[in-house]
Amino acid sequence: MAVFEAVVPALVGLELTGPEPGNGTRLRIPPGTPLLVECAGGRLTGKTTLLKALEERYAERLPQAYADLGRADFGRPGLALPAENEAPRLSNASHTSDLLFHVRYELSRRANRFGGGLSFPRLTQGLLAITSWQAVGLGELEAAGRRLESLLRESQPDAQARRNKVAGWIRQVAPNLGAAAGLGPGVNELVASLADVVATELLGARANRNGLRWWAERRVSAQGEANVQLSELARAFRGGAQDRESAERHLLAALLADIDDHYTWARLKNRLPRPLLLLDNAHTPLGRPVLETLTRVWHEESVRTRPGVVVTALDREPAVPDPESTAPSTRNAAGPFWRADRPQTADGWTVRLPLAQLTLDEVKRMFGTDHPAPDTAQLIHRLSAGRAGIAHGLVQAGRRAVRLGTDTGPRALLDLPADDEPDTPVHERLLRLLVPDDTARTRLAYFSPALDYEAAHGLGSAYPPGDDGALRVQETIRLLERDRWGTRPWPGTGAPFVGDPALRALLGHQLAARLDATPGAEPWHDIHETLRDRYAPRTAGGQPDDRFLHHALAVLDTGTVVRALHQRLARQDAATWLAALNLVCAAPHPPRNLAPATARPEDCPACGSTRAPVHQAIDLLVRGLWQQSHPLAPPDQRLIDSVQLQLLTLAQHSGPADQTVFFRAYDTWPQLLRRWIQAPHLPIRGESPR
Known part of the structure; x- marks a missing residue:
C-alpha cells in the first residue's frame, strides 16, 4: 500500500533512494513543506486499521502520537483527563488543549532506535498558562491538577508520586489563587508562579528561558514580556469562541515551534526522522474543529521542520468495487506530498486520498488455505462493496464454517455464526459495527424497503413496532447523512431510501430473518x-x-x-x-x-x-x-x-x-x-x- 511504501516515508524522512558511495543508501528530503494527508472512506473501510498498522510499523523508529479525535480520551483508556460530559463546563480545558497534553506526552517518549523523545518548552508553558485555575470552585482546581499530572507521566511513572508532586506545586502557588479569581490582574502573578515553579522543574532553567523568549516575541497581546503574553493567552482561552480558537492556534504554533527547534542542523544532517501524528475520526463533531485549527496553523506558521500528519475521516465512497477505476487511492497514490509553493488557503495544505476498495484477488487471499464453496469470494466482494471490514467479517465466518464442515454456500453466508461471536449471525454482527445504536439500526431495517423519503415517512406512522419517536424518519435521515452513507442511484428513479447497496442488503436480510x-x-x-x-x-x-x-x-x-x-x-x-x-x-x-x-x-x-x-x-x-x-x-x-x-x-x-x-x-x-x-x-x- 502506498501509504506505507511512499507517503509516510516521504513525510517523516525515511524515504531511501538510490546508492550512495560508502553509505549504501541516501535519504532524500523533498523540498518545501509536507502536506497533511487525509485518508477517507466509508464505514468499515479500514481507516482505524490503517493508522494502527502505521503506529505499529513505526513504534520504535520515530516519535509518534496516535489520537482518536472522536473520543474524549483519544482512544487511550485511562488518560488522566476529565470525562466527556465534564469538559464543556471547564474554562481551562478544550478538546484541542487536551489533545496537546496527550501529544506532548506521546512525542516525549523515547523511540528506541533513534534515542530520546522531544522536549516541548513552548507548548508546556502555554498549557500551564491556560491550566491556571480560578478560585471559584473545586472542579477547576481538580481538573487543573489532573492536567498537571499528565505533564509528569513520562518522567514519573508512579501515579501516587505524580499526585504528591502536583499537590506540592499547588501549595507553592496557592498564595496567588485568591488574587487570580475571575482572571483579574492577579493572573499575571499566577502564570509567573507556574512558570517558575513548574516549568523550571519540568524543563530545566535554560529551556524554560528559551521558551519564555519565544512567547515574549509571539505577541499574543500588543505588548508585554513573556508572562504577560501567557496571561493574555489564558484570558483568551477563557473568552468567547473566537478568542478560544485564537488561543488554540497559539498552542498549536508552540507545538510546531518546539518540533522545529528540536531538529537542529546536526540532527537533520544525521537523518533523524521527523515525528508522526496519526489522527483518527477527524470528521466527528469533536474532530472537525481540531483539524480546521491545525490546517490554519499549518498555513500561517513558517517553520523549517514539521511532523508528518496522517488523518482519517469518514466519507462517501463508490457504492460498488470498480476494478477498472484509475481514481487516486491509498493503493496507487503517487503524490506529491510536499509543496514548494504556498497555497492561497489553508485547505490547500491537505491532500485527500480515498481508501482503496479491496480487489477480488485480495478477498480470495483472505481465505488462506481454506476453500469455501464456489463463488463465495466473489459474492463477498460484491456484497461488501470492497469494504475491508465487511469482507473480513464475512471471510472469517466462512473460514470458521469450512473448518467446522457446515454449509458455506452463498445463500447461507449471512446466517453463518460470526467468528468472534458464535452465537450471533454474521449479518447482525456486521450491522452492529456499521450502525452501533440499537434503535437506529431497527428503524433502518424497517425503513429499508422504502424506495423514497415519502414511502419511508408512510411506514414511520406504524413502524418499527413499539417505537414512539415522533421524528423517527427524520432522525434516520440525519443518521444516514451524518454517517455519510453513499447512494447508488437506480436508473430512472433516483436512489432508494437506504441508498448504499451493502447496507441495504444487510438490513433487508435482517428484516426478513426477523420476520x-x-x-x-x-x-x-x-x-x-x-x-x-x-x-x-x-x-x-x-x-x-x-x-x-x-x-x-x-x-x-x-x-x-x-x-x-x-x-x-x-x-x-x-x-x-x-x-x-x-x-x-x-x-x-x-x-x-x-x-x-x-x-x-x-x-x-x-x-x-x-x-x-x-x-x-x-x-x-x-x-x-x-x-x-x-x-x-x-x-x-x-x-x-x-x-x-x-x-x-x-x-x-x-x-x-x-x-x-x-x-x-x-x-x-x-x-x-x-x-x-x-x-x-x-x-x-x-x-x-x-
Whole structure:
C-alpha cells in the first residue's frame, strides 16, 4: 500500500533512494513543506486499521502520537483527563488543549532506535498558562491538577508520586489563587508562579528561558514580556469562541515551534526522522474543529521542520468495487506530498486520498488455505462493496464454517455464526459495527424497503413496532447523512431510501430473518402492502406504477406483476418496458414462510390465458431475473439461459423498433449477469451498467 511504501516515508524522512558511495543508501528530503494527508472512506473501510498498522510499523523508529479525535480520551483508556460530559463546563480545558497534553506526552517518549523523545518548552508553558485555575470552585482546581499530572507521566511513572508532586506545586502557588479569581490582574502573578515553579522543574532553567523568549516575541497581546503574553493567552482561552480558537492556534504554533527547534542542523544532517501524528475520526463533531485549527496553523506558521500528519475521516465512497477505476487511492497514490509553493488557503495544505476498495484477488487471499464453496469470494466482494471490514467479517465466518464442515454456500453466508461471536449471525454482527445504536439500526431495517423519503415517512406512522419517536424518519435521515452513507442511484428513479447497496442488503436480510419467525410472515406482507398502496392506480382501469409492481413482487404476487407487464407491452416502447422490469425485479426477497398470493390466471387483460407464448415468456423472465438479482445469488447458468430465451421470445413477437431493443438485451444481459451485474442496473440502450 502506498501509504506505507511512499507517503509516510516521504513525510517523516525515511524515504531511501538510490546508492550512495560508502553509505549504501541516501535519504532524500523533498523540498518545501509536507502536506497533511487525509485518508477517507466509508464505514468499515479500514481507516482505524490503517493508522494502527502505521503506529505499529513505526513504534520504535520515530516519535509518534496516535489520537482518536472522536473520543474524549483519544482512544487511550485511562488518560488522566476529565470525562466527556465534564469538559464543556471547564474554562481551562478544550478538546484541542487536551489533545496537546496527550501529544506532548506521546512525542516525549523515547523511540528506541533513534534515542530520546522531544522536549516541548513552548507548548508546556502555554498549557500551564491556560491550566491556571480560578478560585471559584473545586472542579477547576481538580481538573487543573489532573492536567498537571499528565505533564509528569513520562518522567514519573508512579501515579501516587505524580499526585504528591502536583499537590506540592499547588501549595507553592496557592498564595496567588485568591488574587487570580475571575482572571483579574492577579493572573499575571499566577502564570509567573507556574512558570517558575513548574516549568523550571519540568524543563530545566535554560529551556524554560528559551521558551519564555519565544512567547515574549509571539505577541499574543500588543505588548508585554513573556508572562504577560501567557496571561493574555489564558484570558483568551477563557473568552468567547473566537478568542478560544485564537488561543488554540497559539498552542498549536508552540507545538510546531518546539518540533522545529528540536531538529537542529546536526540532527537533520544525521537523518533523524521527523515525528508522526496519526489522527483518527477527524470528521466527528469533536474532530472537525481540531483539524480546521491545525490546517490554519499549518498555513500561517513558517517553520523549517514539521511532523508528518496522517488523518482519517469518514466519507462517501463508490457504492460498488470498480476494478477498472484509475481514481487516486491509498493503493496507487503517487503524490506529491510536499509543496514548494504556498497555497492561497489553508485547505490547500491537505491532500485527500480515498481508501482503496479491496480487489477480488485480495478477498480470495483472505481465505488462506481454506476453500469455501464456489463463488463465495466473489459474492463477498460484491456484497461488501470492497469494504475491508465487511469482507473480513464475512471471510472469517466462512473460514470458521469450512473448518467446522457446515454449509458455506452463498445463500447461507449471512446466517453463518460470526467468528468472534458464535452465537450471533454474521449479518447482525456486521450491522452492529456499521450502525452501533440499537434503535437506529431497527428503524433502518424497517425503513429499508422504502424506495423514497415519502414511502419511508408512510411506514414511520406504524413502524418499527413499539417505537414512539415522533421524528423517527427524520432522525434516520440525519443518521444516514451524518454517517455519510453513499447512494447508488437506480436508473430512472433516483436512489432508494437506504441508498448504499451493502447496507441495504444487510438490513433487508435482517428484516426478513426477523420476520421469518412470525407465522405467515404477516409483518413483511403488511409493510409491503403499505408501500404498494402508495403507488396504486388512482382511477378505475389505471395502470399500476412500477413501484407498485416492485412491492407486489416482494409479497409473491407474481400474477399481478406479470399481467400488468403483459398489458403494458402493447402500450410502451421496449426500452421503457425493460426499465420497468429492471426496477420490479430489484424487489427484496421475502421470508421463507411467506405464502404466495392466490393466482388468477384467467383475467390477464392482454391475452386472457397463461398459455400464450408472450405471457409465459414474461412470467419466466420476471421469475428468473428476480431470482438472479437476489443479493446472495451468484450467476446461475440455468436462470441466465432462461432469461436470454425469454428476451429472444419477446424480440420475435415485437415490431422492428422494439425488436432491436429486445435483441440488444438478449445479446448483452446474459453476459452482464455472468459478470455479477443485477437488476436494477442492467443497461437498456447499450449504455454501460451503473
